[in-house]
Amino acid sequence: MRFTLTSEAGLNDGLAFPFVNLAIALALAGSGWFGNWVLVDVIWKLTAGVAIGWLVGRFLGWLIFRLPNRAKLSRTGDGFVALGVTCLAYGVTEIAHGYGFVAVFVAALGIRAAERHHSYHEKLHDFVEQLERLLMMLLLVIFGGAIVAGGLLRALSVEAVIFAVLAVFLVRPITAWVALIGAKQRGDEKAVIAFFGIRGLGSAYYLAYGLNHGKFENPDALWSVVGLIVLISVVLHGTTVTPVMRWLDRRSGRTGATDQRELDLGI
Numbered sequence: 001m002r003f004t005l006t007s008e009a010g011l012n013d014g015l016a017f018p019f020v021n022l023a024i025a026l027a028l029a030g031s032g033w034f035g036n037w038v039l040v041d042v043i044w045k046l047t048a049g050v051a052i053g054w055l056v057g058r059f060l061g062w063l064i065f066r067l068p069n070r071a072k073l074s075r076t077g078d079g080f081v082a083l084g085v086t087c088l089a090y091g092v093t094e095i096a097h098g099y100g101f102v103a104v105f106v107a108a109l110g111i112r113a114a115e116r117h118h119s120y121h122e123k124l125h126d127f128v129e130q131l132e133r134l135l136m137m138l139l140l141v142i143f144g145g146a147i148v149a150g151g152l153l154r155a156l157s158v159e160a161v162i163f164a165v166l167a168v169f170l171v172r173p174i175t176a177w178v179a180l181i182g183a184k185q186r187g188d189e190k191a192v193i194a195f196f197g198i199r200g201l202g203s204a205y206y207l208a209y210g211l212n213h214g215k216f217e218n219p220d221a222l223w224s225v226v227g228l229i230v231l232i233s234v235v236l237h238g239t240t241v242t243p244v245m246r247w248l249d250r251r252s253g254r255t256g257a258t259d260q261r262e263l264d265l266g267i
Helices: 001-017 017-028 035-063 083-095 100-114 120-148 158-179 187-195 203-213 219-252
Strands: none
Touching: 001 017, 001 100, 001 187, 017 035, 017 203, 035 100, 083 100, 083 120, 100 187, 120 219, 158 187, 158 219, 187 219, 203 219
């Protein structure tokens, strides 16, 4: 269940990009946009992201774990390597006009596949976790400032509030539940996977990207809707995830399994 939520958090940022580009293409509405979107934004960019990410991951996995003992990077015990892996996979893929977010996720899988049981994986994980928490704290401070002093929610309307509530409590759970048809998880675990995982601070990046590349009406309303959804998710999911996970652990007989580092559910 935790792996499913973590995988979704790693994949959804990259897999959302084709749909952002679809919205931009519809807004611009030039001739031949659909074929270009399918060939470039879906097929090429996704393929490039997966292929380059896998190649970078396997190559770096060889450098980290397979070089002679004096040269391999795992001897350093330095978690900072994780940041280098991220930047390299993302940068190379963006140069090839692929989806860098997808490449970073696949590169991590490639490194894991190169050596599954080495203790250095824990070093990399701990470094990334600490870096993520620092960045998340900064983003939440900025987000709070945007709400209080920046008027982020000033363009909200009744329709926007209804849309935000439906997105969090209806659209996300239903679509996630449908996606889990055939999965081996128990019903209560599927319910937790379907409910958690929005938060969606990355949506601010996509909205800014879309507004800079396309023409959309009433951008203030779009920012307000995204801000409200993120606010609801941060408060709701942030306050309920730990007790819910502990309850599931008790039901499953997994004592002590609910660790804070396992609760990064779809930032």
